[in-house]
Amino acid sequence: MASLERMVLLPQCASCVRRVTRLSLNTRAFAPLQQVRSKTKSAKEAERNVVVKLRMDVPRFGRAGSYIAIPPGAMRNTWFPARIADYVLPAQLKQLKAGGVDTSRDITFGVEADLEEEDEEDLVQQPKQHYVRPIEINMLSPERSMELINTFIPPTLSFFRKPIEHEQTDPRQRQGASSAADVLTAAAMASKPERVVDGIYGSVSTADVVATIKSALAHNDEAARVLLAESDVQFLAGHVDGDASRVKQLGDFKVRILMPGAETPLTRNIRVRAKEN
Known part of the structure; x- marks a missing residue:
């Protein structure tokens, strides 16, 4: 019975015989595998x-x-x-x-x-930071700002712009008329002079007026602290239709200066002159 069981355990084919032979020659194949642990x-x-x-x-x-x-x-x-x-x-x-x-x-x-x-x-204790005292600025009141503007700004501010040249044509002469008719026509034209509006290239805006005022106030330490905005200046007449912040012609114009919080506005004359070439 024991011989029968031994025969059953023997390999039954050629491939099995070769596999068993290779395993028997390599003794390390029957040794237990060594477990290798990696570092955590x-x-x-x-x-x-x-x-x-x-x-x-x-x-x-x-x-x-x-x-x-x-x-x-x-x-x-x-x-x-x-x-x-x-x-x-x-x-x-x-x-x-x-x-x-x-x-x-x-x-x-x-x-x-x-x-x-x-x-x-x-x-972690962070290094101590030195205390930096904030800069304190003494703001001027609106009334005081208006007083300084009234003191340092002259009544008239002049600006120079290049005028737009207009081609002027001679009046059409009547042919066949007498000299007396010409004299009467010339007298009539002299009594009703045409109104000529001289336009300029660019414009004079409230920003230009504010920049000129700030430049004049910069020569005084207290007046230099006046905070004047473009919205505080407005043209009263002669400005572009629908836009009171600029003028586009030669002449004299009035502007009103009123800072928020002030009660009495100031008026200054803006004179736009032709710039010579």
């Missing part, structure tokens, strides 16, 4: 950490003067620029390892038991 993530991070010396007390890390291991990125970007810790030289690091100095962080240092967990970046 925390162990790899511990090897990459750098040992530093604290310059100040840092909660959950340690006291000033102690040696701890931290990630190199945190030391390069935060700790060393903020003068929280210093790098440890290789020679000093060898002495620390030879002396068996513990470089692990103290997570209980400076933290009470009842406090909630906080981020490590928030626990």
